[in-house]
Amino acid sequence: MQDTLTNNRWIGLFLLSAFLLTCSFEGLAAKQLVKRSALPHLGDKGRPAVYCKKTSPAIIRTEITSCIIQGKSESIVPAVIFSTNGKMFCSSPNARWVKQTVKELAQKGRPCSQG
Known part of the structure; x- marks a missing residue:
C-alpha cells in the first residue's frame, strides 16, 4: 500500500512539473509574440x-x-x-x-x- 502511495505521488509530481513546464513555454511564446508581433x-x-x-x-x-x-x-x-x-x-x-x-x-x- 505504501509503495502505491509513493508511486502515485511521483506520478502526480511528474504530471504537475510537465504541466508547469508546458505553461511556462506557452507563456514565453506568448511574450515573444507580443514583443515581436x-x-x-x-x-x-x-x-x-x-x-x-x-x-x-x-x-x-x-x-x-x-x-x-x-x-x-x-x-x-x-x-x-x-x-x-x-x-x-x-x-x-x-x-x-x-x-x-x-x-x-x-x-x-x-x-x-x-x-
Whole structure:
C-alpha cells in the first residue's frame, strides 16, 4: 500500500512539473509574440513570408534596416513590418513615429517594399 502511495505521488509530481513546464513555454511564446508581433509563415510555393496578425504600440529604439508595408486582408491587419538586426516588429501604419521612420528610410534610399 505504501509503495502505491509513493508511486502515485511521483506520478502526480511528474504530471504537475510537465504541466508547469508546458505553461511556462506557452507563456514565453506568448511574450515573444507580443514583443515581436511578426509571425513567420510559409508563403506561396513554400517560400518564407512574414506577416502581422496584430501590431505593437512600442517604439523601436534600435536601428531599422528595412521595412515592408502590409495591406489589410482577411486574417491580417494593416502594418509596417520593421526589420532590425535579425528581428522583425509589426507597427501601426497610423502611428506618427512610423510615418516619420518610413519617410526617413525612403530619403536614405531604402524605401519600404510592398508586402
